[in-house]
Amino acid sequence: MKKLIVVGGGPAGMMAALTAAKHGADVTLIEQNKVLGKKLSLTGGGRCNLTSALPIEEFFPKVTTNPFFLYSSFYSFDNEALMRMFEEQGVALKTEGAKVYPVHESAAKIVSFLERSLNENGVRLLLRESLLDFSTEGGSPPRISRVKTSKQILRADALILATGGASFPATGSDGKIFSLLKSKGFVVTDLLPSLVQLFTRRDFSSLAGVSVPKVKLSCVLGKKKASTFGDLLFTQKGVSGPCVMDMSSYLTKEAPDEVLLRIDFLPELKTSELSDLLFSSSPKHLSTLLAKVLPSRLAKFLMEDFDVKDKFNLSKEERKAITDLVKDFPLTLEGYGSLKEAIVTKGGLDVREVSSSTMETKRIKNLYFAGECLDLDALTGGYNLQIAFSTGYLAGLCASQG
Numbered sequence: 001m002k003k004l005i006v007v008g009g010g011p012a013g014m015m016a017a018l019t020a021a022k023h024g025a026d027v028t029l030i031e032q033n034k035v036l037g038k039k040l041s042l043t044g045g046g047r048c049n050l051t052s053a054l055p056i057e058e059f060f061p062k063v064t065t066n067p068f069f070l071y072s073s074f075y076s077f078d079n080e081a082l083m084r085m086f087e088e089q090g091v092a093l094k095t096e097g098a099k100v101y102p103v104h105e106s107a108a109k110i111v112s113f114l115e116r117s118l119n120e121n122g123v124r125l126l127l128r129e130s131l132l133d134f135s136t137e138g139g140s141p142p143r144i145s146r147v148k149t150s151k152q153i154l155r156a157d158a159l160i161l162a163t164g165g166a167s168f169p170a171t172g173s174d175g176k177i178f179s180l181l182k183s184k185g186f187v188v189t190d191l192l193p194s195l196v197q198l199f200t201r202r203d204f205s206s207l208a209g210v211s212v213p214k215v216k217l218s219c220v221l222g223k224k225k226a227s228t229f230g231d232l233l234f235t236q237k238g239v240s241g242p243c244v245m246d247m248s249s250y251l252t253k254e255a256p257d258e259v260l261l262r263i264d265f266l267p268e269l270k271t272s273e274l275s276d277l278l279f280s281s282s283p284k285h286l287s288t289l290l291a292k293v294l295p296s297r298l299a300k301f302l303m304e305d306f307d308v309k310d311k312f313n314l315s316k317e318e319r320k321a322i323t324d325l326v327k328d329f330p331l332t333l334e335g336y337g338s339l340k341e342a343i344v345t346k347g348g349l350d351v352r353e354v355s356s357s358t359m360e361t362k363r364i365k366n367l368y369f370a371g372e373c374l375d376l377d378a379l380t381g382g383y384n385l386q387i388a389f390s391t392g393y394l395a396g397l398c399a400s401q402g
Contacts, residue, residue, distance in 0.1 A: 001026040004399055005147050006160045007131045009036035010173075011385055012371025012392035013162035014114045019396030020160075021121040029123050030149060032130035032172055036118075037111035039164065039171035043385065048107035050086070051079040051382040051389075052098045059386065063378040064194075064249045065346060070376065070387065072357045077393035079386055089113065099382055126151075133180065134159055136364055143365035158366040158399040160359075162392060165345025165372040166191045177373055178348070186363065187350040189375045192252045194346035195384075196337030197240035199256075207234035210295050216267035217243045219251065219259060226250040228379070229267070234298075238334070245343065246379045248336060252346055256333035263329040265294055265302075271323050279311060279319060286311055286322065294326075302326060344384050348375040358402065359395035366402060370395040 002025045006017040009031030017029040043049060052059065056078040060067040083093055083100060091113055092103040102110055118125065130150045136142035144159045166175030178188045211233045218227040230243035251259055266274065278289050285307045290299035300307075302325045306318070314322070339345065351374055354361050359368045370391040378384050
């Protein structure tokens with residue numbers, strides 16, 4: 001049997017190990033934590049947004065870095081296959097919008113299910129053991145021969161690295177793999193935070209804790225435009241929430257002082273309809289009327305300078321300034337959340353180092369990669385987990401057969 005070693009007990013590593021074992025390989029899975037799936041257990045606030053129910057072709061626009069690299073992975077093991085795998089093993093799923101969750105809403109139970117599947121398929125688990133180095137022998141290109149861990153040296157016919165990125169290092173994604181890869185001549189792109197909160201120049205501390213549903217956030221980046229939709233949350237230092245985290249996926253490569261965001265707090269309401277609401281014959285303050293469609297604290301914040309004026313004697317320019325505060329609110333940035341608190345890492349092993357059809361590196365025979373250690377990332381909504389499962393599946397399949 002082909003001796004295959006997988007390093008990394010996250011979703012990509014577990015899927016790679018499980019797939020390889022099902023296809024006849026003798027698989028050992030190495031994880032430096034004392035448990036598998038430590039980061040996976042935290043996803044979706046512990047509820048585990050496994051994937052999206054959208055057609056797989058609609059996943060690619062949701063991938064913000066190197067989407068075309070994922071064609072073979074996504075079509076080899078798509079979201080339908082992932083959902084079928086869980087449901088056939090008795091894990092019932094549900095959808096909220098397009099987001100897919102287990103009915104029991106427990107990421108920990110998903111990890112337990114995967115661990116049980118690994119055991120049932122004969123995967124050897126080595127916990128509390130970390131990768132130190134790997135060696136090659138002969139040929140052009142050379143091929144994997146040995147793996148050195150913190151406890152032993154193992155012979156290997158193939159090696160899959162699914163070690164994660166550099167975000168949430170407390171979960172084991174400490175980024176150490178990238179130093180090792182660089183020392184062996186691999187190209188690693190800059191490691192940046194993605195899916196993080198945004199720090200703003202303007203002080204929104206008086207609004208901290210206020211959540212606004214169904215907001216549109218937009219930005220112009222050179223010749224490109226980006227827009228996101230979803231809930232927005234004001235924090236002590238700026239803004240967060242799903243639409244903000246999604247926007248960060250487009251922004252963190254940019255200098256924050258060069259970014260100007262615009263918020264439409266009511267994208268489903270036309271400007272004319274907003275004007276009818278605010279400038280009707282009602283004698284009520286603008287903030288009182290605006291509070292019918294926005295949180296009252298936000299309404300007071302936006303209308304602070306205009307509530308003291310006679311709304312029936314406002315100029316055309318003043319009326320436009322008022323509606324713009326609601327429909328086109330400018331937001332300048334001070335900075336981004338750190339890599340340590342980012343949900344995913346933007347950057348990693350340059351995908352040009354890897355064959356997209358097999359996940360095997362072009363430098364070393366029988367060395368494969370999967371998951372977040374690659375320069376791949378996507379918006380919120382289950383897309384990053386699907387990347388992990390799909391690339392893990394393809395790596396496990398090809399490593400077991402190559």
